[in-house]
Structure formats: C-alpha cells, structure tokens
Amino acid sequence: MLIRGRSSPPPPLWDSNRHDPDSILREGDTLQKQLDEWCVRATSALVVDRTKTSASLCGRLQRQLGASGGGDAAASSVVAANTASISGAASSNGAAAQCDPNGHPVTTVAPINPKYLMRPAAEVEKENPEFASQLAAHSNDKREIMLALANAVMICKNTTICWWNGGNILESFLEILERSNVTNHLIGVTDEETAKYLQDRAASRGAGAFAVNWFRPNVAIPASQANTREANRVSSLKFSLLQTSLQLGYHTMITDMDLVYLSNPFDALHRDADIESSSDGFDEMAYGHMSSIADPTMGWGGGGLYMQTFTINVGCAYLRATHRTFAVVKRAADELAAQPGWDQQVFNMHLLTQSHGDYSSPYATLRVMDIDKFVNSKRFFRSRRNAYIPGSRATAPTPVMVHFNYHPDKHARMVCIMDRYFRGQVDACDKFPGGSEPGTR
Known part of the structure; x- marks a missing residue:
C-alpha cells in the first residue's frame, strides 16, 4: 500500500560550505539552468535583452574566478564555454532569438572545417x-x-x-x-x-x-x-x-x-x-x-x-x-x-x-x-x-x-x-494530361 505522508521540504540545491571542484561544477550547472529558464520567461515578456544580461553575468563570474587566483580551472572553462555560446547565439541570431525555446544556449554540433567558413x-x-x-x-x-x-x-x-x-x-x-x-x-x-x-x-x-x-x-x-x-x-x-x-x-x-x-x-x-x-x-x-x-x-x-x-x-x-x-x-x-x-x-x-x-x-x-x-x-x-x-x-x-x-x-x-x-479561366489547365503522354492521368 502506498502511504502518503506529510510533504517534506526539498533538499537544498547545493551546499554553500563545500568548495571541492565537483560541488562547484554542480552548483554552476544549476545556476546556469535557472538563468536560462529566467531568460526564456524574461525574453517572452519583453522584459530584458539576454545579450545585456546573461552574457554579462557569465562574463562577470568568469572574471571573478580569474581574479581569485584560478579557483577551479574546470569551473572556469565551463563558464567560458557558456559565455561563448550565449554570445555566439546573440551575434548570429539577433536579439529576437537569444533564448532557445527549451532554455539552453544555442550551440553548434561540431566545428566546421575552416575551409568552408564564410569570409568577412x-x-x-x-x-x-x-x-x-x-x-x-x-x-x-x-x-x-x-x-x-x-x-x-x-x-x-x-x-x-x-x-x-x-x-x-x-x-x-x-x-x-x-x-x-x-x-x-x-x-x-x-x-x-x-x-x-x-x-x-x-x-x-x-x-x-x-x-x-x-x-x-x-x-x-x-x-x-x-x-x-x-x-x-x-x-x-x-x-x-x-x-x-x-x-x-x-x-x-x-x-x-x-x-x-x-x-x-x-x-x-x-x-x-x-x-x-x-x-x-x-x-x-x-x-x-x-x-x-x-x-x-x-x-x-x-x-x-x-x-x-x-x-x-x-x-x-x-x-x-x-x-x-x-x-x-x-x-x-x-x-x-x-x-x-x-x-x-x-x-x-x-x-x-x-x-x-x-x-x-x-x-x-x-x-x-x-x-x-x-x-x-x-x-x-x-x-x-x-x-x-x-x-x-x-x-x-x-x-x-x-x-x-x-x-x-x-x-x-x-x-x-x-x-x-491570374485571369480567372478556371478550366485553363483541365485539358493537360497527368503525365507527359496524351491520355495519362
């Protein structure tokens, strides 16, 4: 039998007292998802331009990580990648397409051979x-x-x-x-x-x-x-x-x-x-x-x-x-x-x-x-x-x-x-056969 008990509060999203690399990466992923979801809602409500907000937030976080002496290199690279993908989407798709409908930054599947990139x-x-x-x-x-x-x-x-x-x-x-x-x-x-x-x-x-x-x-x-x-x-x-x-x-x-x-x-x-x-x-x-x-x-x-x-x-x-x-x-x-x-x-x-x-x-x-x-x-x-x-x-x-x-x-x-x-002759095409040969349908 399934017994429904009193609902308990959800577990914390992260432990602010932990500073190990894995915890920081998980915290960063959670923050990024929340930021992306917020951007979708804000953009749809015409509240904010994502170019000026999420990219600048990520950029500021990246600079803070760098100024603190490095912290965790992996976390810094994740932030850098997110910043690049957001900025890339902003520059290529325009302000109206800053956020993907599912809340994720728009990225390419794989790098294109430089031979096939457009020139300036x-x-x-x-x-x-x-x-x-x-x-x-x-x-x-x-x-x-x-x-x-x-x-x-x-x-x-x-x-x-x-x-x-x-x-x-x-x-x-x-x-x-x-x-x-x-x-x-x-x-x-x-x-x-x-x-x-x-x-x-x-x-x-x-x-x-x-x-x-x-x-x-x-x-x-x-x-x-x-x-x-x-x-x-x-x-x-x-x-x-x-x-x-x-x-x-x-x-x-x-x-x-x-x-x-x-x-x-x-x-x-x-x-x-x-x-x-x-x-x-x-x-x-x-x-x-x-x-x-x-x-x-x-x-x-x-x-x-x-x-x-x-x-x-x-x-x-x-x-x-x-x-x-x-x-x-x-x-x-x-x-x-x-x-x-x-x-x-x-x-x-x-x-x-x-x-x-x-x-x-x-x-x-x-x-x-x-x-x-x-x-x-x-x-x-x-x-x-x-x-x-x-x-x-x-x-x-x-x-x-x-x-x-x-x-x-x-x-x-x-x-x-x-x-x-154009000229209203509704039967103008009726005489043509279906195929290239007379009588075909």
Whole structure:
C-alpha cells in the first residue's frame, strides 16, 4: 500500500560550505539552468535583452574566478564555454532569438572545417562591388533577395534549343514577378541578347512600369561544365553567385524560371532552418517515409528499417546566410568546378549525406516546404490531380508556387496556371494530361 505522508521540504540545491571542484561544477550547472529558464520567461515578456544580461553575468563570474587566483580551472572553462555560446547565439541570431525555446544556449554540433567558413563581408564586397551594390539596392528590409539567372534560351526564338516546344519563359516569369509583387529580385543575365531584350522591354514600357532588376555577372562558368548542356552551365554559375550573396550577408531565394509564383513566396517562409526548399516529392516521401526490409535467410533478425526521402529542388530554395548553408554551397560549387555534374544531385549529396568515417556533414538544417503550397507539376497534374482538376471543382487551396519540373511542355503549362489563377479561366489547365503522354492521368 502506498502511504502518503506529510510533504517534506526539498533538499537544498547545493551546499554553500563545500568548495571541492565537483560541488562547484554542480552548483554552476544549476545556476546556469535557472538563468536560462529566467531568460526564456524574461525574453517572452519583453522584459530584458539576454545579450545585456546573461552574457554579462557569465562574463562577470568568469572574471571573478580569474581574479581569485584560478579557483577551479574546470569551473572556469565551463563558464567560458557558456559565455561563448550565449554570445555566439546573440551575434548570429539577433536579439529576437537569444533564448532557445527549451532554455539552453544555442550551440553548434561540431566545428566546421575552416575551409568552408564564410569570409568577412567587407573583404567579399571589395572583390564584388557591383554585385554587392545590386544586392543592397534591391533586397528587402530582412536582407532577403530572390536570385535568378537568364539567358537567350529562355526567350526561345529557336525551338530546337529551347526543347519545351516554344514559348518565352523569361517574359512570363517577368509578368509573374509583377503579379506577385516580388520587388526584391535580381536577375543575372549571361549574354548580350538577353540584356538587349530587357533594355528594349524597359524602354517600351516606360518609367512608371514595374522595375526589373538585372545585372551582368562577372563570373566565369567553370571549365568542367563547358561541354555539358546549357542548363548545367547556368546552374554551376548559380552556385558561384550564391557563395558571394551569402558571404555578403543576404538570405537568398534561388529560383528557376519554369515556375509560377501565385503570391509572394517570402510571405510563406518559416525562416527556422538554414535551408528551406521545395521538394521533388509528390507524396509523403517528400518529408521522409519510414520503410522496412525483410530477409528470410536471417531468421528472426532479418528485419530492418530505413528512411526514404525525395531530394529537394534547388529551383526554388531559400538559403539563409549562415556558415552551415555556405558550407553546403561551397562543397557543391567546388565539386562542380572540378568535374561535370548535375547541380541538384551534387547539392543534395552534400546536404543530406550523414557524417560517417572521415566524412563530416556541414550540419545544415533543412525545412521542406509544404508540397501543397510549393507544388511541383507532378503533384498538381497527376498524384493529387483530383484536388486540382477540373478547376471548377478544385478542393485544393491556391498554391504559392507551381514548378514545372516534371513536364517537358513547360511554357504551355505555365500559361495555363497563369490563365487560371491570374485571369480567372478556371478550366485553363483541365485539358493537360497527368503525365507527359496524351491520355495519362
């Protein structure tokens, strides 16, 4: 039988008369936990800025330990580590993110190889003054920029080169930017034909028209990509520009042009991960799905579990300017500079491969965008077709974006989405099959 007796007072948190190293360390841990919990409550109540309080308290305690002739070296190192982690969180995340929700200082899992650390922004700006100026002029108040690349293939005057059977993707993309009011964009133009197209377009529309922000990147395409297809050459250039924009401190949404933003995508971001990206997944595997295997020859021990997940799509990805993000981008860029490759495959390998043996992951955190907000064309036209088509009976909410990564008739499907959601022609996409072949669903 359980007998409930009179409650007794809790034991003391520490014995103030003990001065041995273990007792002091336990006392320090208890104090640190209480301080962290207090910081969470104070910050949530808008009472205090943790940068000015907990870091200074820890710093004062550290100085006192040093002035007293050392005391316990281990205790001093613990305080120093806590001070560094708090100060690091304050400087990297800003005042609004001083305290982690569980009350612990924000720390990194492991040190990053110095080779993949971002260089000081001032140094990078001196080497890239024009790009830095463009970013400063066109980013929003959160230092966010949408970055795209364009060449004459996107204008598609030669249907042999633009293999999607014709259509001016660049012009449609510019209309999409205007319709969705994405003013914080910047387009890197890689050839004279595209530059002239944009100059003539701006002149014909006049001074009061929606401004298209573009520049000519002063970056060479790696020699390793010289004989690959056009898309690979442009993609390798994308990673060179990304390295610069991140080091200059701009959170960058990299985007392809074969997609339609139906609203401003920056309004739909969570901003709680190093990388927030759309997915090639069209079902639960986009977020990760647990599967199993069974090997009868192993008897009772023949089962095993594993995770399946789709790659993210760097045709629509938001990359925060952190050392971890930069490490993924630089690793991918270095590999693409050394040998031919598909940028999306290379990027995913460095982002998703887990640490093992001598290989250390960049430890970048990932958020997969909602696949019914940032929708790929296979989900829209095939795997969840009944929710989107026919348009008159659609049950799915209006997406933030539709990306035509699965279908070759890219521009025709872009136009149908624009007609349906921008111009109110609800049946504009109903005629398109689910797959690439007529009659498929």
